[in-house]
Amino acid sequence: MDILHDISQNLQQGRAKAVRELVQQAIDSGLDSERILNEGLLAGMSVIGRKFKADEIYVPDVLIASRAMNMGAEVLKPLLMKNGTKARGKVILGTVRGDMHDIGKNLVKMMMEGKGLEVVDLGTDVPGERFIDEAVSSGARVIALSALLTTTLGEMKQIVDLAFARGIRDKIKIMIGGAPVTEEFRRSIGADYYAADAATASEIALSVFE
């Protein structure tokens, strides 16, 4: 599909306005929102990831592409959230301490809200104590943690340990995800769930409240 290719190309070139317009055109032409996300926006981000790893592009290029990604996703948001009606449960979500990556987390938020869940988004670089404090004060039953760096994975274990230390481990489900996270890692730190993508994360979170 040409327009999906154009979205990917413009995203890679960091043309946020063009991406926003193309995503709107794709919606208007009747293309499915998940195809626009996966084959347009995420396809473009995946090329950016490969080039970044190969040192073909650098942090500023990635930042500009990320901004285009977020602008495109904003246009898609109402469609990805179309299933949502009233709040079915509350989730505390954030990217762990030391980690600024938020594109995946933002998708998780959109998908969860699309399932009718209330999401308290703590943002990025969130200290472990903050997740626990928010869960205690709001009575949320799910803490959802995102990490993109191998160096910040350890934060996830600390949050599981902190939940034990604060006496809320049996009241809260802890879900983890992000590119370096695996099912094996989940098991090793004693978290409850691992989700490989945002759609799966939203389904798992919903199942906690059903």
Ligand code: B1M
């Ligand atoms: Co960063 N970065 N980055 N970066 N960056 C990676 C992660 C990296 C793999 C690139 C590489 O190949 N070298 C590498 C990490 C290597 C490692 O740890 N092994 C890396 C590095 C090294 C860094 C810096 C250290 C670079 C530097 O400064 N020298 C620095 C660290 C800053 C910090 O956080 N302290 C840095 C900075 C940045 C930018 C700021 C430039 C930018 C972030 C902008 C932003 O987020 N607003 C950035 C980006 C964009 C990337 C890549 C290129 C793309 C990440 C992304 O958004 N992907 C990334 C390369 C890669 O991943 N291949 C890279 C798209 C997004 C939709 O996917 O977040 O994986 P993702 O989310 C997925 C799933 O993982 C899942 O759902 C989504 C799909 O549906 N998911 C969850 C995510 N969270 C979930 C939570 C769940 C469940 C599922 O449950 C709760």
